[in-house]
Amino acid sequence: MLNQRRDRVVGTIALLVVGTTAALVGCAGGVTVTDDGATVIVTDAGFLTGDEASIQGMISITEAGCVGITDTQGGTYPAVWPRGTSLVGDSEIAIDIPDVGIKRLGDEVNGAGGYYEIGTWSVLAEVAERCHWDGEVIGVRLD
Incomplete structure (x- = not known):
């Protein structure tokens, strides 16, 4: 009985260590900054790991030309968009x-x-540096 309990505790600790390590590996990711000259878009390269704050707003452009979000309180922030997001090459920004x-x-x-x-x-x-920004950035997942 004691051995079964000890094995269960050891197994639980091992799962916690593996889970914590996986979470830390996710935090080590980065972002990709793409600059087409006039417009900058920032996309996820492993930075976004699972925060669940509700993100609502409108697509906008910061003063420095970064594609961002104007949230429901009226603040405009550069955004880290989901991996694979790209600028569309037409006359208006999309x-x-x-x-x-x-x-x-x-x-x-x-x-x-x-x-x-x-x-x-x-x-x-x-x-x-690219967005001339020193405040907060919005990271958003749109799954």
């Missing part, structure tokens, strides 16, 4: 989001994610 489709400036977006302070995430240093 992005193609995998499994969602093409969204244009002013279109609504609803998803999950979080607000990330640039200064506390080293992977966001290039976002700070």
